[in-house]
Amino acid sequence: MKKDIKKSAKRRLSIAGGQIRGIEEMVDQEKYCVDIITQIEAVREALAGVGSLILRNHLETHVAHDIRHGHEKRATEEILKVYRLAQK
Amino acid sequence: MKKDIKKSAKRRLSIAGGQIRGIEEMVDQEKYCVDIITQIEAVREALAGVGSLILRNHLETHVAHDIRHGHEKRATEEILKVYRLAQK
Amino acid sequence: MKKDIKKSAKRRLSIAGGQIRGIEEMVDQEKYCVDIITQIEAVREALAGVGSLILRNHLETHVAHDIRHGHEKRATEEILKVYRLAQK
Amino acid sequence: MKKDIKKSAKRRLSIAGGQIRGIEEMVDQEKYCVDIITQIEAVREALAGVGSLILRNHLETHVAHDIRHGHEKRATEEILKVYRLAQK
Numbered sequence: 001m002k003k004d005i006k007k008s009a010k011r012r013l014s015i016a017g018g019q020i021r022g023i024e025e026m027v028d029q030e031k032y033c034v035d036i037i038t039q040i041e042a043v044r045e046a047l048a049g050v051g052s053l054i055l056r057n058h059l060e061t062h063v064a065h066d067i068r069h070g071h072e073k074r075a076t077e078e079i080l081k082v083y084r085l086a087q088k
Numbered sequence: 089m090k091k092d093i094k095k096s097a098k099r100r101l102s103i104a105g106g107q108i109r110g111i112e113e114m115v116d117q118e119k120y121c122v123d124i125i126t127q128i129e130a131v132r133e134a135l136a137g138v139g140s141l142i143l144r145n146h147l148e149t150h151v152a153h154d155i156r157h158g159h160e161k162r163a164t165e166e167i168l169k170v171y172r173l174a175q176k
Numbered sequence: 177m178k179k180d181i182k183k184s185a186k187r188r189l190s191i192a193g194g195q196i197r198g199i200e201e202m203v204d205q206e207k208y209c210v211d212i213i214t215q216i217e218a219v220r221e222a223l224a225g226v227g228s229l230i231l232r233n234h235l236e237t238h239v240a241h242d243i244r245h246g247h248e249k250r251a252t253e254e255i256l257k258v259y260r261l262a263q264k
Numbered sequence: 265m266k267k268d269i270k271k272s273a274k275r276r277l278s279i280a281g282g283q284i285r286g287i288e289e290m291v292d293q294e295k296y297c298v299d300i301i302t303q304i305e306a307v308r309e310a311l312a313g314v315g316s317l318i319l320r321n322h323l324e325t326h327v328a329h330d331i332r333h334g335h336e337k338r339a340t341e342e343i344l345k346v347y348r349l350a351q352k
Binding site: 177182185186189190192193196197199200203204206209210212213214216217219220221223224226227230231233234237238254257258261262264 | 265270273274277278280281284285287288291292294297298300301302304305307308309311312314315318319321322325326342345346349350352
Binding site: 051076084 | 312315316319320323324327328331332336339340343344346347348350351
């Protein structure tokens with residue numbers, strides 16, 4: 001994994017983990033539902049950003065390697081898999 | 089907040105927090121990108137479920153109350169707000 | 177259905193229909209894939225906007241009526257249904 | 265564009281166009297909002313399928329070609345672009 005991507009992904013995941021603990025607290029203190037949902041969607045978007053980052057790493061390393069070594073089929077199917085997950 | 093919803097939301101958020109720590113570890117150990125992305129999407133979906141749960145609480149408590157007390161406008165705008173966040 | 181919402185929804189759907197015909201043409205002329213996908217996502221977002229508009233109508237008419245007449249349960253389940261569809 | 269993908273994409277787009285005309289009619293006849301929204305989400309999902317199909321074509325043709333000819337950077341950025349659109 002590229003060093004800068006790894007570092008950034010870990011930092012963002014750590015922040016997302018903190019946000020989830022914050023949401024747990026909001027639920028515990030029975031904060032306003034709409035505010036809780038807004039925070040949940042913020043974490044979901046932050047995680048989408050991490051997914052995009054990891055995909056960048058995948059494309060820049062494995063995919064290029066796969067295609068140069070004749071594993072196009074595998075590379076294609078894997079990208080389509082993560083694309084479909086993102087569409088949901 | 090309804091007791092059963094609160095309990096379920098806290099439990100699910102705690103699990104999601106654990107999953108995020110697991111993903112941090114996967115990144116740390118440089119696991120296969122596609123597996124990491126798949127896990128990220130699983131947490132995003134789990135969080136969507138919590139959002140849906142909190143919305144249920146909101147609808148069953150605040151919204152009904154708001155509408156009965158003439159605050160239809162506010163109730164409507166808030167539901168549309170969370171709906172649009174979900175569409176993203 | 178509220179008159180202004182109906183008018184706006186019909187106009188937007190008509191535009192979306194035109195966009196889809198445009199995409200069919202792009203496919204026919206074998207335009208660049210990334211441009212085709214970008215157009216598809218634009219229509220998907222436009223349709224999300226129509227969904228949001230119809231939900232506004234639903235909330236402002238049926239839901240308020242349902243709740244005032246003791247059909248809270250039905251109103252809640254229906255909103256949760258469309259919310260979950262939006263999350264996908 | 266691959267022949268089978270082109271054919272399938274055109275057919276699916278034509279069906280989606282028909283569905284949108286159906287939704288216009290539902291709005292015109294003021295059908296139940298929840299049913300209209302459900303139909304809108306069905307078309308959105310159908311269009312997501314077409315996007316996935318076009319991406320498959322893109323990966324199997326342009327991307328492999330780009331990477332073999334040293335245009336990795338461009339290939340990567342384009343895939344990330346459509347991935348981010350799908351995440352929204």
